[in-house]
Amino acid sequence: MSVPEQNVTTAPAAQQRAAIADLLHGVAPVADELGARFAAAGHELALVGGPVRDALLRRPTKDVDLTTDAPPERILELIDGWADAVWTIGIEFGTVGLRKNGHELEITTYRSESYDPRSRKPEVSYGTSLVEDLRRRDFAVNAMAARLPGYEFVDPFGGLADLGRKALRTPGRPEDSFGDDPLRMLRAARFASQLGFTVAPDVVEAMTAMAGRIEIVSAERVRDELSKLVSGPHPREGLALLVDTGLAAHVLPELPKLRLEIDEHHRHKDVYEHSLIVLEQAIAQEEDGPDLVLRLAALLHDIGKPRTRRFEEGGRVSFHHHEMVGAKMTRKRLTALRYPKDVVADVSRLVELHLRFHGYGSGEWTDSAVRRYVRDAGPLLSRLHKLTRADCTTRNKRKADRLRRTYDELEARIDRLAEEEELAAMRPELDGNQIQEILGIAPGPAVGKAYKFLLELRLDRGIIGPEAAAEELRRWAGEQGIGA
CATH class of the missing domain: 3.30.460.10 (Beta Polymerase, domain 2)
Known part of the structure; x- marks a missing residue:
């Protein structure tokens, strides 16, 4: 403080x-x-x-x-x-x-x-x-x-x-400072995020004029500054400075591209502003300090929208499959910034899954669909909960309340199934050794196929008991021509 x-x-x-x-x-x-x-x-x-x-x-x-x-x-x-x-x-x-x-x-x-x-x-x-x-x-x-x-x-x-004054100035001319080390331009944005400081006008002017110089700095140094910026108490200020000065176009070009033009005939959300709000709402749900994976996922969750935007009849705008496109774009950008493989994988997966909840409707999902939601999220389930809730930025209070209640219901169903079925384990009721013994087969590809069948059975029907699982396995194997 x-x-x-x-x-x-x-x-x-x-x-x-x-x-x-x-x-x-x-x-x-x-x-x-x-x-x-x-x-x-x-x-x-x-x-x-x-x-x-x-x-x-x-x-x-x-x-x-x-x-x-x-x-x-x-x-x-x-x-x-x-x-x-x-x-x-x-x-x-x-x-x-x-x-x-x-x-x-x-x-x-x-x-x-x-x-x-x-x-x-x-x-x-x-x-x-x-x-x-x-x-x-x-x-x-x-x-x-x-x-x-x-x-x-x-x-x-x-x-x-x-x-x-909570002001950020350079000791000498900012052009000289940034010429000595262009990474300092990113540090200005990082300090705006970490300390809530205002960057002096001449510093902003120099950052804008010299933004292209950041290209000479290694991806690892850029990544470290970007992570500190995103993890700060005021990331909106730092990110806005990157976008306004043109630095983002060089280090995170997907971000300024979210500023989609909005005309009187094709109205839709300001995706850039929406993404910053989602980031802030995700931060509000953090429990143990800054969560870089969650914050990056919140910031990047809609970066597939510019590539998938289509103008439909009646003035409607669609972004079909933007979550899949966005996941690929996220993976490519974070890899280029030299983020660790686990961070790349986790953030990309959250971007891919962030729309899944909207297929839930008003509770139409079967227990099988809920199990698959949990299975696909895996260890990211808690973060996916937070990202999904943060993604609701509507000003329509009735709609917002309905979405919140619906997600509350989904989480309650997940908790109930987890208590009844050890949902977190999400494994077939028979292991590889049991599969080989029941079917009389040796280790090999057939065991893997059988294991996948039993996993799908587990997802579809929940826990049915080892004997019933063995019976279903024999029936399936007979249809596949596997075993005796």
């Missing part, structure tokens, strides 16, 4: 130091000892960036990021024999990690970095000034530091005032 504006902008230096020291809690003795160690060797060390910002906003953070004028080789010398463990996976970018008394810290040499227009990797050069190091950072709210030991507050670019 952010502190009141006056507390952020006018807090005396002593309070700022106290807030930053309080952030460190148990790690403070380690940070102080390390700062003294660097100072004794004639080097600077400062807590920097996000941890300082979050301390002043009274937000918890797991990061302890430090910066120094010492080059990486010197950092290794200074912590040798002092740190409990050291890792150098980021040393080519000037970063050394360490563990001391159970606390993990990262120390990065003052640096500046920029992208060659033809390369995805930044060129890193080291500096000797804390202020210059802060100048090259993405935003003024991340360009504050606290020198160690003692937590002397350093804010050369007005980051503290920006915290009070």
Whole structure:
């Protein structure tokens, strides 16, 4: 929770130091000892960036990021024999990690970095000034530091005032900042989502003019920023910024394409606005913090509509099979963004299933259809419940109430069948060994066919008992010419 504006902008230096020291809690003795160690060797060390910002906003953070004028080789010398463990996976970018008394810290040499227009990797050069190091950072709210030991507050670019205004500016010209690292344009949208900050007009203007530069950034870095944006408390603000600046056209082009034109003859929902509302309504149902799979499914559930839109007689508009088309599009986009295979599969499956409930009508489904609904959703059933409920954005209160009551009834039927039939297991009543024994056959394709038959039998008729299942199996096998 952010502190009141006056507390952020006018807090005396002593309070700022106290807030930053309080952030460190148990790690403070380690940070102080390390700062003294660097100072004794004639080097600077400062807590920097996000941890300082979050301390002043009274937000918890797991990061302890430090910066120094010492080059990486010197950092290794200074912590040798002092740190409990050291890792150098980021040393080519000037970063050394360490563990001391159970606390993990990262120390990065003052640096500046920029992208060659033809390369995805930044060129890193080291500096000797804390202020210059802060100048090259993405935003003024991340360009504050606290020198160690003692937590002397350093804010050369007005980051503290920006915290009070909830504003996002760059330390220098935004064109220079985004030229150094185009990913910072996505970070602006991410901070709008995470912190609810307003992005300064000149920053928005630069993002719009330079949107195409994001193409040079690796898919993995884009994915990570997009995930943080979608998982933030205010994703609508961040997503709208991506769309309005043209960045979305490069990183998630399906999103701006949802802005279908609506004329006086062909009226239908604004699919883009509808998708943002569905996202917000899905978030309102979360129980244990941000659910990235649910949020992505809510955002992308209708991306098949632009491709499937048809104008029918009488001014009607149809989107036949948009859920199937959308599932394929979702799979392709998330794969291109290098999301893990399980995330790709789960989000795509939810997009594919999000319309299934609308075949339920006013309760016409048989128990067999309900079982198949559960079987097809599998472990995603809880998320499918939330997505389906979130997808109701009608302003017609009567219609909304009817849809809610109908889905309540479906969930109640699922719960009843689950209690009666162990619905979650959803397996045939006979296993492979029993199939072989009953039919007198060896392992092979015929066993798999028999298993599928028994699963369909289970879905159609529920639990009928092992003896009845065996009788049905023998009858089926006889028709198929399988077994004795």
